[in-house]
Amino acid sequence: MDSNGPEARPPVRPAAIPSSDVLVVGLGPAGSATAIRLARAGLRVTAIDRATFPREKACSEYLSPEGVRQLELLGVAERLLPLGVALEGARVHGARGSALEGLFRKAAPPGMREVGLSVPRRVLDAVLVDQARAAGVTVLERTRLVELVRTAGATTGAIVRQGDRLDQVSSRVVVGADGLHGVAARLLGGRRTEPLRRVALVAHVAEVDGMGSTAEMHVGTGLYVGLNAIGGGVTNVAVVGRPDRILTVSGDPEANWLAALERFPAVRGRVRRDRIVRAVLATGRFAVRARRVVADGALLVGDAADFFDPFTGEGICTALRGAGLAAPIIEAALAEHRVAPAAALDRYRIARREAFRGKWAVERLIGYGMTFPALFDRALGRLDRRGMGHTLIGVTGDFLPARAVLNPGFLMAMMV
Helix, strand or coil, rough: EEECCCCCCCCCCCCCCHHHCEEEEEECCHHHHHHHHHCCCCCEEECCCCCCCCCCCCCCCEHHHHHHHHHHHHHHHHHHHHHHHEEEEEECCCCCCCEEEEEHHCCCCCCCCCCCCCCCCHHHHHHHHHHHHHHHCCCCCEEEEEEEECCCCEEEEEEEEEEEEEEEEEEEEECCCCCCCCCHHHHCCCECCCCCCCCCEEEECCCEEEEEEEEEEEECCEEEEEEEEEEEEEEEEEEEEHHHHHHHCCCHHHHHHHHCCCCCCCCCCCCCCHHHHEEEEEEEEECCCECEEEEEEECCCCCEEECCCHHCHHHHHHHHHHHHHHHHHHHHHHHCCCCCHHHHHHHHHHHHHHHHHHHHHHHHHHHCCCHHHHHHHHHHHHHHHHCCCCHHHHHCCCCHHHHHHCCHHHHHHCCC
8 A cells, every 4th residue: 555644544444335447536527527438338437536516616617619519528518508608719918918819719610619618616516526426426525535555566446534434445447536736646656846836816706897708818927817707797816826926915815816916907996805706715836747647557637647827728628638538548448457557558648648748838838938928918919910819719729739829830920
């Protein structure tokens, strides 16, 4: 067993939870989507989460049209669409007055959806968990991962805590989907961090003036603000940036969030303290990647595998797409092996790299570009004048290939 640190604990009950083919740790979008797909394939799936659903989550709560398509594949889009706000695209404002507009309908290929969706994570996650139960997944809430159980070097289950009890769950493969700072990635080999590490403070605010059918991004020096309506007259308001630019008031997320908003004239006055309807939540630091995505008997999906920066707003879509990559590979591995070996699961690592490496490059281009506000502002203005913001939103929205941006012509148009 691999310990998650010393702790006084009761004896483990090895037979308390039935064995399964797959144990999914974490029931955010990546975990739920993976569990749903595998259960539909006929596998016995147990999924755990330390939370109780519905639960609040710090998130941009934004999906592109491709993200909505992923929800359609899972059979939950029709239920979710009336519970959120249809999004037509995004408008990005630079620090020195330039702006860029990108509309999905002007970038979407023929037959592609032309609107995205903004929906509270409290709603999205609960609907996905309900769908997992309907697919036959055994869902255990208020249950957290403590240790991975290894037999002959392979992960063969986990020790989980339910209140004051410890239970052993046996499985043929463990899927780590417990997020940015989850236990699974740490137990599988730890995480690597990148120099550009940001944190986020996110709140829900009623009656924000001027909100329409596009998301707003306001970029400043060392931080930015994102706004998008999520339904019922409520707006998701997120501040993201370097810790030294945001965490200036010790121990008070709301004070830090309000102080950061005051630095943006186009936001100041529109977001009022007395209209906060959900407390400010903190998350980060970002720019982390798991050292190992696959191992004998285990793999990582969603933010547990990689998380850079939420500026593109597509973390949910990436999580859902990653689940779609992982599930058939897990199914195939378990059809041939009692415990899924890393050699069989490595197809997922390769598929994930092929699917996302262009997106990773674009995320880093934008993320590091924001550290130079004057150049970033200049690029916004040039791209908008050439009508190229639609292409950029198409790439960040996962329905245009990254090469539409990562080519000499587009990159030159940003500067010249």
